[in-house]
Amino acid sequence: MYVGAQVSLYPMTSDFVEVITRGLDALTPYKDDLRIETDDMSTLMVGAPEPLLDAIRDLFAAAAKWPEHVTMHVTLSRGCPGEPDDPSCHYEELDRSDEAPLATRQALAAEAVGKAPVLGVEVDLQFSLYVMGEGDHMDEIWGCIEFLKSSGTFHKAKNFCTRLRGDAGPVFETLRQAFIRFGPGEGHVTIDMTTSANSPSLG
């Protein structure tokens, strides 16, 4: 299994380089657990979903603590058949995820969101979950949407994606649960996600 993300931080300010640099500092505690490589378009992070989603959350929360409008785009991927197996990405929940019926996984996901830390940073987030290599991929997607609607972080349905809103802690935990609990445990699952804070046109 190979798990990782391409992450881009976009501060809507002329001092964007400073805000990006400050955000990247928040990744320091995760450098032992994740492989992190930055180029001019995005930062690659490879590792298990626990440090991976914590690092992505902390990167954005660090940048969003400043008054400027900031957004982030993340491409998350697990189980891509084109990527090598990597022991550092091992995550017990993924091994088990397709053994349990949908209702059990929805309950476990909701429980995890309920235990998420509160970070004091409000965010808006929208994402799409893609489950590949299955004839009935929509069953898993509908099951995930059902979990999202009762997660406490659901904001609204949109075409092609679902929108969340709330504190960065539970919102990013909702994202992680969607990523690890839906679709086959060893399957190819991806997420296309954008998040926003301090928007002057909050709707």
Place this chain on the structure above:
Amino acid sequence: MYVGAQVSLYPMTSDFVEVITRGLDALTPYKDDLRIETDDMSTLMVGAPEPLLDAIRDLFAAAAKWPEHVTMHVTLSRGCPGEPDDPSCHYEELDRSDEAPLATRQALAAEAVGKAPVLGVEVDLQFSLYVMGEGDHMDEIWGCIEFLKSSGTFHKAKNFCTRLRGDAGPVFETLRQAFIRFGPGEGHVTIDMTTSANSPSLG
């Protein structure tokens, strides 16, 4: 068939509202052919791939003509089983795409890129193609990557995505061809794309 995108423009300047507004002006010629709805996180555009990708390209090219660093994120989707059929999204190439063998579709895609207009705006773009509901989805993805490598706009392979570089005309035509020629004609296919211009850290 339902075809559309969620589009977000991110200018890295304190005058971001002005740049976004100018970019949105570039959509005016497409308002008859596309359904366009903007909220605080993204702009929904629904319609056939011809006006849809032209509009997305012109939106970004308009914003990138200014000296400021600007990026854009787009979630493209066609054939999502959860969306209603919409005659305005009808596109002949999609009806035919799974009738032709991979090599024919690769040749048609390359021909279209060769005929793309040159806009005089240099862009970097990276994207992932997702083909759902098929056991052998990776065959179509590998076939698409093969087309990309010989497209004239290929820059480099990255984990989870492929990076293009060049004039906005052929680069966005490459994106459209990837979207319409690979995966089943009536299937559920999505693209997760980010593009960048005027980056101070171009690599």
